[in-house]
Structure formats: C-alpha cells, structure tokens
Amino acid sequence: MNGEERVWTRKDLLGIAELSKQEILTLLDTAESFLDVATRPIKKVPTLRGRTVINLFFENSTRTRSSFELAEKRLSADSLNFSGSGSALSKGESLIDTALNLEAMSPDLVIIRHQHPGVPHLLAKRLESGVINAGDGAHEHPTQALLDAFTIRRHKGSIEGLKVSIIGDIEHSRVVRSNIHLLTKLGAEVTVAGPRTMMPAGIEAMGVKAVYDLPSALHDADVVMMLRVQMERHTKGLFPSNKEYFDLFGLTPQRLQMAKEDAIVMHPGPMNRGVEISSSVADGTRSVILDQVANGVAVRMAVLYLLISARSGGMV
C-alpha cells in the first residue's frame, strides 16, 4: 500500500510557480473526489475532524474566505476567522507577532490573504503550521488557478494544447500570474489581453502572447477568462471610463462568436456587469462562472486534505 512515493509532500501551498506538473495533477485528481460530497444529503466527511484551520484575511474577501470556510467545515475541521481590520495588526502588532500568537493555538493550517507579496512565505518559514496563500498582493492566488484549471478540465477534458485567453487588468492581477504558471505547465497556449496601461512589460517572458485588442485575444480561443476591472483604477488614469473599457474590451455575445464555437467563458468573480462582461454572456450557456464557485470548494477541500495528510505522513 505504501510502497510508492507520495506525490504531495509539501506542508504549504504558497504559489503555483514552484509546483511540478505531477503535483498539480494530484491536486486536481483529488478534487474530483470531493465534488461528490456536495451532492450528498449529509455534506460532511470526518476526514479532518479535530484539525484546526485559521483563516487570516488581511484583505477583504467574502468569496474566497467563505469558500475556504465551507471546505473546512465539510471536512469536519474546526475553523477560526481573523480579519485584518479590528485585529491586533491595526493596533500596531507586527505581522510576526500576530502569527506567533496564532501558532500558540496550534493550528494545523493557516490560510492567509495579505496585500503585500511574500507575506505567506514569511509565515511559512516561521510557523510550524502549514500555510496556504489565499492571495498575496499581485503575486499569486494558487487556489484560484487550481479551481480554474479544474473547471477547464471538467469541460474540455484536458488542458494540453488548449488556447486560453485572459483579458483584463493583467498588471494588477494575481489570478493571472498563478493561471499563467499553471496553464503553461500543463501545456496550454496562453494569450493575455488588455489595455496597454494594464499590461506589465516583459510579460512574454512568462511564456504567453500579449495582445492589446479583444478580437486578437478571442480568435480561436477555447477558454475566455475575463478579469474584474477594479472600478477604482480608472481614477488613476489607466483608462478613461468604464464605458470606454466596455466598448473596447467588454465581452458581448457578438464578440464571443469570434472565439471557438464551444469556447467556455470564465470569471474569478465578483463581476462588474456591463464593464468587462455583459449580462447576457455572464448568464449565458457558455458561462461556467457558477461552476467555478462550486469547484472552488472541492479544490480547496483537496488542498486542505493533501496538506494535512502530508503533515500526518511524517507521523503526528
């Protein structure tokens, strides 16, 4: 039974960049099994009973945090929520002190979202507990990329050779970075598109094609991923108005026809209807946006399960 080597041995999930293809596939395969739990009358399995997970969210997030919370509860783990505002951090306690205080509670895992890149890595070095990066600045958001890949795989069979286009504010998006790492590792052809003001220089070095108009991005695409355009950005002069953004880069039903006939439309959420995506596309038959949410819980369950199993494998 235990003759083979474990594929997943990491105590932390800090990003996609350092993962091997085999590790990624293990995560995705494991997530398949957890989808089933949501369809049962009792949506719970006792696998992580008695384990403690701390959700440490310094940046606001209802979506990601509730997805993690649900994943924890469905595995019967105990979860604790700490948010940035109102916590000791705003009273001047250093990040390390906050973390060490948390560690005194012996959590098995700490899930952290923070506006500064590298914070999860700092914690992972200092804490005995495992650390999951739920988003660090504009750096990475590994579980989002995993659930995106999972969703693509379920609709398209395999990611190898697929043409995936990611459209929006590429410069400030951690979702894009994690997705680029993951999709290229799995053999997809990735194109990123958006206004020049939102495209980081040298992005091609990540193994993607950069274009600056929507038709080029959509042409022949198997997967169209729209990113949220943060409303507050246009006050920084990155683009003139929401309307102009929609006119140039908004996904409408007519424009969607430029992609492949069976192309799927994705969005990490929350959507700005009428800015990056029209309602009819968001609610249309090609949209898998709600699948992404359901898949998010299953993928996060798989991450929790594999990280804690890896710790236990070393004998607790």
Added chain:
Amino acid sequence: MLDEHEISRTIRRMAVQLVERHHQLEQILLVGIRTRGLPLAERLRHEIEQLEGVEVALGALDITLYRDDLSTIAPQPVIKGTHFPVALDDRVVVLTDDVLYTGRTVRAALDELTDYGRPKAVQLAVLIDRGHRELPIQADIIGKTLPTARREMVEVAFKATDGEDCVRLFERQEEDDSE
C-alpha cells in the same frame, strides 16, 4: 493459499450462506468496500442469481475519507467514490471485503453508511478472516479463516481487478510498516 478453483468454490459457498440467511433477497443491498470488496460483491451477486434467479442490488463504498489515520493513506489518494443504487433505509446492507484484519476498515464503512442513511441492518461478508482484530468487529459470513502472524501479509487478487484469482500469504520484507 487459495487458487482460482478454491476461490470460486468458496464464493459459491458464501453465496449459499447468504441465501440461507435471508428470506427476502430483494431486501438486500450488497455493498463492496473498495477496492477488492467490490469484485467480491459482484461475484456474490452473480452466484445468487445463478442459485435463486434474483438479481440483488449492488453498491460501492469508498472509505478513504473516513479512515481514522491519515498517515496510512496511499500516496496518491484517488478516491473512487461511494455509490448506492437505492436508499439505504429499510434495506439489509451486506458489506463485503476481501480481507478482515484489524477491523478499522469496517468501522470506517459503518460510519460512512450512517452518513448516507439508516439501514435496517448491516452484515459483513469477507473472503478471508486473518485475525488480529483491534476493534470488536466480526464477520457474519467468512470464506476462509486464515490464522496469520502480524509480520505476514495477505494479498487477494481477483480476475476483475488483477487479472487472476488468487490468495497469497507472504512475509513482509521491510522493518517498519504502517499497515
């Protein structure tokens, strides 16, 4: 320890015992505990159909998520899923597994069944009982009782999963094992 012919004969005897114990075969739900409990359940169902002309309901149970020790999970824990063709309530569930050893697998299976419903009764049918129980669990129908030492391993192969029918007994090679 057992060759193909002996295995077939043993399974046939187990099927006869099942039929004798249950007057209403339509009430039974055979549930194979993955992985090798499932081909055993399928063979039992086949034998019962040969004997009585009744096709008994068949389900599969994957206990990976209910184990009491995460460190003994296989390195690539691909969970194949639990499926029942009918609701458990009002059914007599006959759990089947290839080998009964510490009893922890069956304990996990019972916990999982309870999350799905409330069977009228649960019984256990195993091909091999090798002793060394760590929990108060026993089988109702046993193919063969095989006294073993802890350092020995019992390996069951079925045509459906492994290409041959065979039961082997051998000594473990490594010093430390977490079986």
